[in-house]
Amino acid sequence: MAALTEARRVVIKIGSALLVDRDTGDLRRSWLDAIAEDIAALKARDADVVLVSSGSIALGRGILQLPPTVLPLEQSQAAAAVGQIHLARAWQEALAPHGLTTAQVLVTLEDSADRRRYLNSRATLETLLGFGAVPIVNENDTVATDEIRYGDNDRLAAQVAVTVGADLLVLLSDVDGLYTGNPNSDPDAQRLETVSEITPEIEAMAGDAGSGLSKGGMKTKVMAAKTATASGCAMIIMHGAELHPLQRLIDGAPSTLFTPHLDPHAARKRWIAAMKPQGTLRVDEGAAQALASGKSLLPAGLRAVEGDFGRGEPVTIRTLNGLTLGQGLTRYTASEARAIAGHHSRDIEGILGYPGRAVLIHRDDMAV
Structure with a gap:
C-alpha cells in the first residue's frame, strides 16, 4: 500500500475492541507487541507516527470489576481514570524495546474548538x-x-490528523473497509477499494451501529474521512484484529482508501488565508526577507502592532510601507506583541514576566 509506505506523517487510530479482550477485559499483549514492531518499522522509514488509542474505559472496567453494561457517567469516568494509566504504561512497555519514546496527550473537544487551545x-x-x-x-x-x-475516537483521530498536518490517517477497525451494503446481510455487498469523493450515496452506505466495546460505526468513519480528506489527509479503513496489521496493509490486505484533493500543507494554508484578520503586524525588511524564505516570524522583526487581538487569532502581516506579505495565527495577544516588538526571543520572559513561545507566528501557521 503506497499510501502508507510513502506517508511522512501517519495518525493511527486503534479501537478498544482491538486492544482489549472482550471476554477477559485484559490487554491483548501479543497484538500490542506486534503493532509496536509495525510502528517501529514506520519510524525507521523516517515517518512521524501519532497513535489515537482507545481502551482506557474498557481496561478500567475490568480492573474495577464493573458490569459489561452501559455505565453511569461517574463510573465511566472512574474507569477511565484507572484504565488510562494502565493503557499509557502498556504502550510505553511495548514501544520502549524499539528505542521509541512515548508521550501521553489527553484532550477534550474544547482543545480543538478553542483556537488558542x-x-x-x-x-x-x-x-x-x-x-x-x-x-x-x-x-x-x-x-x-x-x-x-468528541464522542468517538474516529472523530478524534480525524481532528488529530488535521491538527498535526498528517498525510495519512489509518483507522484500524473490526471491518475491512466500506461496503456498498451490509456484508453480514447482503450477499451482493461489495467492498470499495478507493473513494475519491464522499457523495451522499457514499454516506448512505454507512450504517450507524457500533460493535462490542467500540462507540463508533461505519457512519463515524465516513464522517472522519470527510474531515480528514477536506484537510488534505488520505484515510484508510482496514481490519486490524490480526497481528501486524500495518505490515499486512503494506502487503495488500483488504481496505478502503479515501483520497484527498489537496496536500495537508496546502489545505492548512488555504484555511488560514480565508480567515478574517483581527489585526495587523508591521515588520521590518529583515523579517520580510525571512518570511519569503519560509521562516517563522520572530519578535525581533516586529515594528508595529495594529488592532486588538487574542492568542491564536488571524492577523495580517505587512511591511512598514504597507506591502501585504501574508496572514498567520499569532501566538501572542496584541498587548503582548507590542511589549516584545523588536526584542530577541530570549528576552520575552523578562519583559512579560512569564515564559513565552520563541516565535510570534510559526511558519506552519502562516500563509505567505
Missing part, C-alpha cells in the same frame, strides 16, 4: 514529533462530559 495542542504535538516521540492521544474521559467530548 488548539494552537497550544498543535505546538505540543509538533514539539514531541520533533523529538522523535510517539504521542499517544486519547480523549480525557476522566473529566469529559457529553457537552465537551
